[in-house]
Amino acid sequence: MKVTISDVARLAGVSTATVSHTINETRYVSDETREKVYAAIKQLGYTPDASARSFRTGKKRTVGFIVPDISNRFFGTMIESVENYLSTKGYHLIIANTKENMDREETNLRLLTAGLVDGLLVASTMDDPERFRSLIPTGFPLVLVDRTFDDNSFSSVSVSNFQPIYRAVCRLYQRGKRRIGIIGGLPRLSSTKERISAYRHAIVDCGLPDDEELIVYGDSMERSARACLDALLARSCDALVVCQGLMASETLIYLNQKGLTLKRDIELVAFVDFDSNINPLFSDKMDCIIQPVEDLGLSAGEQILRRIEDPEAPIFEKILTSAYRPAAEA
């Protein structure tokens, strides 16, 4: 049978209030009493029931994180970083995966806001702020991560998208490239929009023709880069900007399979999700945009706990900057 706080109280010869206060250190308890209580706890093997507790207090000490793709190392690393911070503060992390599917996101938003978690971190795949907002109970602690909405109705933590892409295009131009193609992520996402916008601005500012054909979109998941690459090569690009890490990795692989060599045959600038693995092999032959994934996760964790503690806190928008690592000079 389950051991409850009353069993402990009875055995220790004190009231349940005292037991509760003892384990929670929430009011003064004499040394003698404390010892009796702990002895009883030990003897009975008592563990306070977490769901009774959270039912009573209304606090679950749990936050939810809705991500578009867990198997993507960008989010995997972010999850790790969030979990790392939260566990430090005694919080747990519930993960939900949407695979970039808006309906799955909607379902998860409904489920998680119904008393399961104290707050929510969302890397949303939605494009409609109205729809999104309608799913969130007013005052529910929520922080958008990596992807934001135009109307600033939620706090957010994201990375700057404009500057690195703008810079990338300018650098390519200066190295003599005139057919610069770009592979974006899902067109509906704020991150994609900002990156494509930066690209367009840079193209215009460099005095290059604004050629819609040079802009293609993938879905940032496995095996979506190939079609994009084929399209751009068919349009005789001499340089490529790839807006997402997994697609960048795959682009490298496909270029290699096609017998194309970086720098010699084509120039590349790419977002890399994490500064390791495949990239060192090529990083001296391409410009890399390195996102601060760990910081993103850490900030997201900090922000959501802040909002949980004070749901009335003002909307907070945090934008981290990516590192730009130019290719090694020839």
Place this chain on the structure above:
Amino acid sequence: MKVTISDVARLAGVSTATVSHTINETRYVSDETREKVYAAIKQLGYTPDASARSFRTGKKRTVGFIVPDISNRFFGTMIESVENYLSTKGYHLIIANTKENMDREETNLRLLTAGLVDGLLVASTMDDPERFRSLIPTGFPLVLVDRTFDDNSFSSVSVSNFQPIYRAVCRLYQRGKRRIGIIGGLPRLSSTKERISAYRHAIVDCGLPDDEELIVYGDSMERSARACLDALLARSCDALVVCQGLMASETLIYLNQKGLTLKRDIELVAFVDFDSNINPLFSDKMDCIIQPVEDLGLSAGEQILRRIEDPEAPIFEKILTSAYRPAAEA
């Protein structure tokens, strides 16, 4: 203010029992009443409180998954697969990360078994079954994943480790290799032990000297492979078996940086965590052992739900087999 079941009952002019039975479809309710109830629910925007529910019923519809390294794509993909299955069954997934640290695992086991989840999936980093067992309340639904303990006191889902490694060594021997080194994961893990054991058996069966120097261990995390590789190269290996995906990726990178070419300078057989990304670039020049990560996750999900439904179910040990993909013949 929070809308409760009593508010709904009052507005609908029925009892809370009826409201409860209506939304849970747990006893007959007349059409008329049902409509009144749903009208009231809608009007008030009522959502049943999940923690009150789980407190009352004792079911959380949540399972925990303790993993050694979330940022590792092997586990990332497994998490995705588990979450995918569980969400199908109306369950949530809580993630905890140990970074291969036994104390963190202990903490997480304590926290998660204390009424937070209905059951637990664990890829344990512990080596002491006693210690592990002492942390699990008797009868608590738990399934070991990827790593098991000698004493079969828990159900488990894992991959066969012996066969692919044995085969790898034999193939290398047949290709004329005589100094075959191996890079293992953490020595305390069952997976590592089985793999190293397979290696030893194969070495002996091939009639090669049993040279302890050719066995080195990494920790299966970022940047641990380099030291292993250096050691093995210093011992003039002509072939390498790498027992884990991340270390295999890094081995490829380091070999490349050292100017060593696969097949020509050194032969390689490696576990690859997922059949994508870096590997296609090299897969024709090395034997790959491909673990069925998705199936692992799916089976883990199935098994834990089965145990949650019937905690008395007999211990179940499921062993999946990895695919062996030989290098393309020259």
Place this chain on the structure above:
DNA sequence: GTGAAAGCGCTAACAC
């Protein structure tokens, strides 16, 4: 076909 009410295990206001 529906209602009344007990009570899950805990916390915290109030009392002494």
Place this chain on the structure above:
DNA sequence: GTGTTAGCGCTTTCAC
């Protein structure tokens, strides 16, 4: 310095 007790929101037994 400690005890008594109400009650969190829900499910479910028992009764009619």
